[in-house]
Amino acid sequence: MTSLKTEQCFSPQPQAEPLLTCALTDLTxxxxxxxxxxxxxxxxxxxxxxxxxxxNQALRQDDxxxxxxxxxxxxxxxxxxxxxxxxxAAEEADWVQEAQRxxxxxxxxxxxxxxxxxxxxxxxxxxxxxxxxxxxxxxxGAVAQTSAARINVIVVNVGREAVPALQLLFDRASRAYFxxxxxxxxxxxxxxxxxxxxxx
Numbered sequence: 672m673t674s675l676k677t678e679q680c681f682s683p684q685p686q687a688e689p690l691l692t693c694a695l696t697d698l699t700x701x702x703x704x705x706x707x708x709x710x711x712x713x714x715x716x717x718x719x720x721x722x723x724x725x726x727n728q729a730l731r732q733d734d735x736x737x738x739x740x741x742x743x744x745x746x747x748x749x750x751x752x753x754x755x756x757x758x759x760a761a762e763e764a765d766w767v768q769e770a771q772r773x774x775x776x777x778x779x780x781x782x783x784x785x786x787x788x789x790x791x792x793x794x795x796x797x798x799x800x801x802x803x804x805x806x807x808x809x810x811x812g813a814v815a816q817t818s819a820a821r822i823n824v825i826v827v828n829v830g831r832e833a834v835p836a837l838q839l840l841f842d843r844a845s846r847a848y849f850x851x852x853x854x855x856x857x858x859x860x861x862x863x864x865x866x867x868x869x870x871x
Contacts (some may be wrong), residue, residue, distance in 0.1 A: 692787035693862040695853055698838065699846070700867065702756030703784060704763040707745040713744060714773045718762065722746065727814040729827050734758060737838075739814050739827050747778065747825070749838065752867070773796065783846040785853065786829075788836040791860040798856040800824070804837065820852035851869030 706715060712722055720738050723730050729739035735751035738757055748755025766775045787795060793805040800819035803809060804826065815826040822845050830836040841849055854862075 672798055677740070693787060693791040693795055693857050693860050694865045695850075695857060695862060696786045696788070696865050696867055697850075698784040698786050698867060699804070700756075701752075701784065702760035703748060703778045703782065703840070705741075705745060705747045705778050706773055707742075707776055708772035708774050709744055710771035711744055711746055711774045714771060715748075715781040720748070724811070727816070727830070729812050729814050731812075731829070737827065737829060738826070741746055741814070741816065745776070747840075749784075749827070767822040778840075780801070781843060782825075782840045783849070785839045785841065785850070786836055787853070788830075788834060788860070789860075790841070791862070792830075792835045792837050795853070795856045795860060795862065798827070799852060802826070804828070806830070806835065820849055822849060824849075 691747050715722060715738070720732060721813075722738055723740040726740050726742050729737050731737055732751075735753045737749040739747040739749065741747055743840075748759050748762060750759040761776065763777065763779075768774070792841045793803075793809075796804045796819065800817055802815050802817045804815070806828070809815065811828050811830050813828045817824060818824060819826070819839070822841055825840040827840075828836075829838050832866055
């Protein structure tokens with residue numbers, strides 16, 4: 672399977688430079704996992720997670736991971752850069768089916784995961800997706816389950832005030848195709864690809 676070719680185009684220290692354009696980072700090697708069921712919320716809360724109050728919202732956790740609520744009873748956990756996804760990987764490894772209505776949804780093999788960062792994020796995505804992903808319409812913590820480049824994509828706004836960023840999850844079998852579509856969309860803005868350890 673073709674993977675994103677990454678390169679260190681900028682030094683990680685002066686992070687202002689990539690924000691002048693846009694940067695694409697392949698996060699597919701980071702851990703992610705889902706849970707679904709009427710008891711999933713209670714289960715995750717006992718594990719120390721803060722949960723979004725409504726579907727199509729996401730909350731950043733204290734360790735930098737994210738919990739996205741995809742429906743009334745389905746949650747997607749996205750690993751943190753800080754621990755290289757270790758906490759989320761442990762959630763999947765430690766899960767045991769008990770009497771509660773809480774079912775594990777493995778996402779490591781089913782979903783590829785990219786991050787698009789920089790001031791032109793929404794303009795890049797406007798070429799591929801009909802949803803308005805500008806910050807004023809799609810604030811930090813918003814989740815969209817939509818179509819981009821003709822495939823189903825989950826979009827999560829994980830940006831900070833000074834660092835716009837969208838994370839994109841989609842069918843892993845479409846990874847090579849979607850990465851190429853992203854490269855084409857970024858070309859107008861002189862977008863670059865950066866390695867995971869240089870991402871922000």
